[in-house]
Amino acid sequence: MDHVAAVHAQWRTERPDLDTTPLLVIGRIHRVAAALTPELTAVYARFGLGEGEFDVLATLRRQGEPFTLSPGELAARTMVTSGAVSKRLDRLEARGLVERRADATDGRARTVVLTPAGRALIDDAMAAHVANEARLLEALGARDRDTLARLLARLAESLGA
Incomplete structure (x- = not known):
């Protein structure tokens, strides 16, 4: 029990x-x-990343070329405040993993771009992350994982998550 x-x-x-x-x-x-x-x-x-930094890099990476979002879009897609995103971006920018650039269409706006170093790091980290998640789910067979994923999705939807 x-x-x-x-x-x-x-x-x-x-x-x-x-x-x-x-x-x-x-x-x-x-x-x-x-x-x-x-x-x-x-x-x-x-990989020298915290949970929030991993989330920002992964969010940028999964956008596809040119791996760019506004800080507001990052906040919405990572479900944290703009202040939290700003702190994460400060740390990632200091490491050369992202760059903040002036928006091409609006000079007052900024965009966040994943650098080549950031892309290489998140590609390696993501491969390790997926392997780790597979390891963590080894106790469940494919059918059980599918059922659990479906049930959790239904629960999350009912909670508005």
């Missing part, structure tokens, strides 16, 4: 009037998320 099942059993004994079965799902999602974070960030750290 895992920790969540033990907690559920205790609540069934103490409060049999409550349907505590949602604890079995939400509790496990919470524990899995907490266990995954250090597993994921350890890979980012191998």
Whole structure:
């Protein structure tokens, strides 16, 4: 019996009037998320990146050529505040991984461009990240992964996430 099942059993004994079965799902999602974070960030750290920096580089990279977004678009696509994006960009720019440039059509606006060094780093980091995620899911077969992905997508949609 895992920790969540033990907690559920205790609540069934103490409060049999409550349907505590949602604890079995939400509790496990919470524990899995907490266990995954250090597993994921350890890979980012191998490339000298924090979670937010990895996210910015990956977001730029998956846009395709010319690997450019405005700071506002980056904030929207990484789901953080513009202030958080600005701090991440400061760190990445200092390392030569991104550049901020004047927008070609509006000199007051800025765009963020992934540099060749940034592209090489995120390509290597992304390959390691995907391999790590595959390792983390080894306990599930392909069918179970597909089912879990589908169920989590449905839950996320119902929560507006």
